Amino acid sequence: MDSSTASILTEVFFETLGYWYIIVPTIFLGLIVGGIPGFSAANTIIILMPLTLALDLQSGLVFMISLYCAARMGAGIPAILVNIPGTAGAAATPLDGYPMSKQGKGQQALAISFVASCIGGLLTTVIALAAMPILARVGFYMHSVEMIVVMLFGISLIASIAAQDMVKGLIAGFLGLMIGSIGTDVVYATPRGTFGFLELYDGVPLIPALVGLFAVSEAFVIIEKRVIVNHDNEPKAPNWTDTFDGVRIALKRWVHIVWTSIIGLVIGVIPGAGASIASFVAYQQSRSFSKTPERYGTGHPEGLIAPEAANNGVTSGTLVPLLVLGIPGGATAAIMLVVMQFHGVSFGPSLFENQPKVGYGMFMAMAVSYVIMFLTILPLSRYMSHVTTIPTIYLAPMIISFTLVGGFVPREYMFDMYLALAFGVLGYIARRTGYHVAAILIGVILGPLLEKYFLWSLKKSDGDIMVLFSSTLGNILWVAFAMSIILPLVFGMRRKRKLEVPAE
Amino acid sequence: MKPMITRRTLLGTGAAATALTLATPGILRANTYPERNINVYVPTAEGGGADRNFRAFSSVWKEKLGTDFEPGFYPGASGRVGYEIYMGKAEPDAYNLIFGNMGPEVLNWAMQAPSFDVNDYFYFGQVDKDPCCLFVGAESPLQTMDDIIAAAKTRRLNVGTSRMAHPASIGLLALGDKLGIDFNLIPLQGGKSTVAGAVTGEVDFSVLTSGSVIAAGDSVKTLLVFGDNIVGEALDNAPSINDAYDMDLPEMLSARAFGIHKKAADDYPDRLEVLTSTFRETFDDPALMEAYVANKGTPEYLQYAGIEECEAFKQSMLELGARYRSLLSGA
Numbered sequence A: 001m002d003s004s005t006a007s008i009l010t011e012v013f014f015e016t017l018g019y020w021y022i023i024v025p026t027i028f029l030g031l032i033v034g035g036i037p038g039f040s041a042a043n044t045i046i047i048l049m050p051l052t053l054a055l056d057l058q059s060g061l062v063f064m065i066s067l068y069c070a071a072r073m074g075a076g077i078p079a080i081l082v083n084i085p086g087t088a089g090a091a092a093t094p095l096d097g098y099p100m101s102k103q104g105k106g107q108q109a110l111a112i113s114f115v116a117s118c119i120g121g122l123l124t125t126v127i128a129l130a131a132m133p134i135l136a137r138v139g140f141y142m143h144s145v146e147m148i149v150v151m152l153f154g155i156s157l158i159a160s161i162a163a164q165d166m167v168k169g170l171i172a173g174f175l176g177l178m179i180g181s182i183g184t185d186v187v188y189a190t191p192r193g194t195f196g197f198l199e200l201y202d203g204v205p206l207i208p209a210l211v212g213l214f215a216v217s218e219a220f221v222i223i224e225k226r227v228i229v230n231h232d233n234e235p236k237a238p239n240w241t242d243t244f245d246g247v248r249i250a251l252k253r254w255v256h257i258v259w260t261s262i263i264g265l266v267i268g269v270i271p272g273a274g275a276s277i278a279s280f281v282a283y284q285q286s287r288s289f290s291k292t293p294e295r296y297g298t299g300h301p302e303g304l305i306a307p308e309a310a311n312n313g314v315t316s317g318t319l320v321p322l323l324v325l326g327i328p329g330g331a332t333a334a335i336m337l338v339v340m341q342f343h344g345v346s347f348g349p350s351l352f353e354n355q356p357k358v359g360y361g362m363f364m365a366m367a368v369s370y371v372i373m374f375l376t377i378l379p380l381s382r383y384m385s386h387v388t389t390i391p392t393i394y395l396a397p398m399i400i401s402f403t404l405v406g407g408f409v410p411r412e413y414m415f416d417m418y419l420a421l422a423f424g425v426l427g428y429i430a431r432r433t434g435y436h437v438a439a440i441l442i443g444v445i446l447g448p449l450l451e452k453y454f455l456w457s458l459k460k461s462d463g464d465i466m467v468l469f470s471s472t473l474g475n476i477l478w479v480a481f482a483m484s485i486i487l488p489l490v491f492g493m494r495r496k497r498k499l500e501v502p503a504e
Numbered sequence B: 001m002k003p004m005i006t007r008r009t010l011l012g013t014g015a016a017a018t019a020l021t022l023a024t025p026g027i028l029r030a031n032t033y034p035e036r037n038i039n040v041y042v043p044t045a046e047g048g049g050a051d052r053n054f055r056a057f058s059s060v061w062k063e064k065l066g067t068d069f070e071p072g073f074y075p076g077a078s079g080r081v082g083y084e085i086y087m088g089k090a091e092p093d094a095y096n097l098i099f100g101n102m103g104p105e106v107l108n109w110a111m112q113a114p115s116f117d118v119n120d121y122f123y124f125g126q127v128d129k130d131p132c133c134l135f136v137g138a139e140s141p142l143q144t145m146d147d148i149i150a151a152a153k154t155r156r157l158n159v160g161t162s163r164m165a166h167p168a169s170i171g172l173l174a175l176g177d178k179l180g181i182d183f184n185l186i187p188l189q190g191g192k193s194t195v196a197g198a199v200t201g202e203v204d205f206s207v208l209t210s211g212s213v214i215a216a217g218d219s220v221k222t223l224l225v226f227g228d229n230i231v232g233e234a235l236d237n238a239p240s241i242n243d244a245y246d247m248d249l250p251e252m253l254s255a256r257a258f259g260i261h262k263k264a265a266d267d268y269p270d271r272l273e274v275l276t277s278t279f280r281e282t283f284d285d286p287a288l289m290e291a292y293v294a295n296k297g298t299p300e301y302l303q304y305a306g307i308e309e310c311e312a313f314k315q316s317m318l319e320l321g322a323r324y325r326s327l328l329s330g331a
Helices: A003-017 A020-035 A041-047 A049-054 A057-074 A076-082 A094-102 A106-130 A144-155 A157-162 A166-180 A206-222 A240-252 A254-268 A275-288 A301-317 A319-325 A331-342 A356-389 A392-408 A414-432 A437-460 A465-469 A472-503 B007-032 B049-065 B077-089 B104-111 B145-154 B167-179 B191-200 B210-215 B241-245 B262-267 B269-284 B286-294 B307-323 B325-329
Strands: B038-042 B069-073 B096-101 B121-137 B158-161 B184-187 B205-209 B220-225 B253-261 B302-305
Touching (some): A020 A356, A041 A057, A041 A331, A049 A057, A057 A301, A076 A356, A094 A106, A106 A356, A144 A472, A157 A166, A157 A275, A166 A437, A206 A392, A206 A414, A319 A331, A319 B191, A414 A437, B038 B049, B049 B253, B049 B269, B104 B325, B121 B167, B158 B191, B167 B325, B205 B210, B210 B220, B220 B241, B253 B307, B302 B307
Parallel strands (some): B038 B096
């Protein structure tokens, strides 16, 4: 980094800090819209487009970035407290976050999530800023063949979940994959399994499936209890200790935060890949190389850190192709592109030469947002966690109505509300009969993406299946994938053997 | 003395009075149309290009028409959901219009027939037209059409397109027919992915509507336009396909237009007249260009077309779709 760049960065940093009066209220707005299922930074920016366009360039930029970061973090709050992931990017968060809440550790879980999100987001922002030219090249190497392997990393989580009950786990996973294949096919748009519903032509809409499987089914279950928190884990009186414990637990696992947020960053810079892929891949990787994989899914802090650090890593990652190549990495980045072009900013390779303050300003806005977010949101975990103490007689109907509206919002079809209810019933039956809803959901979310990349690869190679092993990077990823499946088994056997030795 | 009112006079007068009575509400309606807001069915998602385009145009049109528009967004199945709801549920009374894209959305009907007769609606006013084009990534080894033709002789080239049933795909297939090249179309699902595919090398090059290509800036280079290049430098001064290869291909466009039920036009010709005349007047108002540019429209693409031109374009899309159906639908 030369001295002129350093001076621009310093100048932009202090300028951005001066926009605290925009950042602070936007953070709270972002937390709210992120927490409401169906809402997101993208549709909030669309709704507030007249306001955004009326602001000057720098203010509009700071507003959009703060909203983006806060919404990403906000989606984790209901996922942890009441098992409602507001977006697909937060779908892996409740796997360990919600069990923590049920154990009366909701406040601690929120603190862990906030620390992982902020540090993960801040760190990847700095890395993205420093390594932008290199990261921008990732998309040039990660094509459909390579993405198939990345998808398999995430989908292999089904096998991990199935390990507890192989038959039921695999049935749930395959059911999810089958549901994920509903809709028109990627190449010729031939409808499959739509039962004549036009609303299913684009596939099963994600938010209704998400809120139905997780939240609605959970509401059916918790109504049988007095409060979410298990009886033997009655919530304590609010105190700061749990928050500090959460911070300590997260900071102790700083290597984990760094590692999983970088996974998010790398996946985020690939155009078209998103937070849902990153959070599942990070969770799978975290579990695979953990010394205590059996604790995942039971309220293990590392199972919460991984998806939260990763999905915030994606946030900074999506800015890289937008700024360097002019290609938005995700929906929010695409809307940012429209707003920035309105202000006469042309993205692409020339941006950092012509308008360096705009390019660096976006990363600085992100860094400043994460810093301010950490300071403003962390204290709130003490109060937010009270949600888990609300009697379920009130909470369950609220969850159902809240999530049904969330299912309706993205497309505004009544059909989607019915679909969320149907998925709620499916999820309830799955829970009651010992099938893991997460396995179904992984299939629903990642199945269509895997199919898309697979069909693209086959179409490009005229149907030659060997295309899957046609690229060097792809082959390296295949080996890494095989290792991530085999090594945990080897480590597990070794640990088992070590434990058996003293017994003898 | 002859009676003042004969039976014939009475019956005649009665018939005339009845006819007048029956006709009066119609005349009054014609004089007062529109007496309430007009619903517009948009078959794409809120916040997208069609939404911006609609808002820009309707902000000026509503002043001429003396009423407001209420958009409803019905995305899904490449526009099919919106059209099915419009044709199936909206009352054909000229208070319900559709704002669609005469290019890709009409092509859908050629691939898979909808549940309604495609002639039961028609477009009466085109807001803008955006020609499709062929472009490469800035770092692609293929930087000219000659490079592409030469490479196509050695291997089958993969070409990104937004979706198979798209005017850009037809433009490419027509080019392939002319040059004797078999291109392999890869549907990359959306404009962003199609641009990204060409830039990152997922495909050899891509075809897409030019507005999205212009937005990609320096990352891409346009080599050919499947229509007239009326923006010049913004599309790298790329030539028209007809000029470059001596072809007679209709313009391959994304063309957004307002449509109406045929029954509404038949039953209420006066209302259609109000709509078409005010639509035309809107183009004469300089405020339209301001609104269009403010909503990120390319000024040159703001072009009026009336019922006849729209119908001709719709029919040409249906014909070309039928011609290339097997290649685009795999059927």
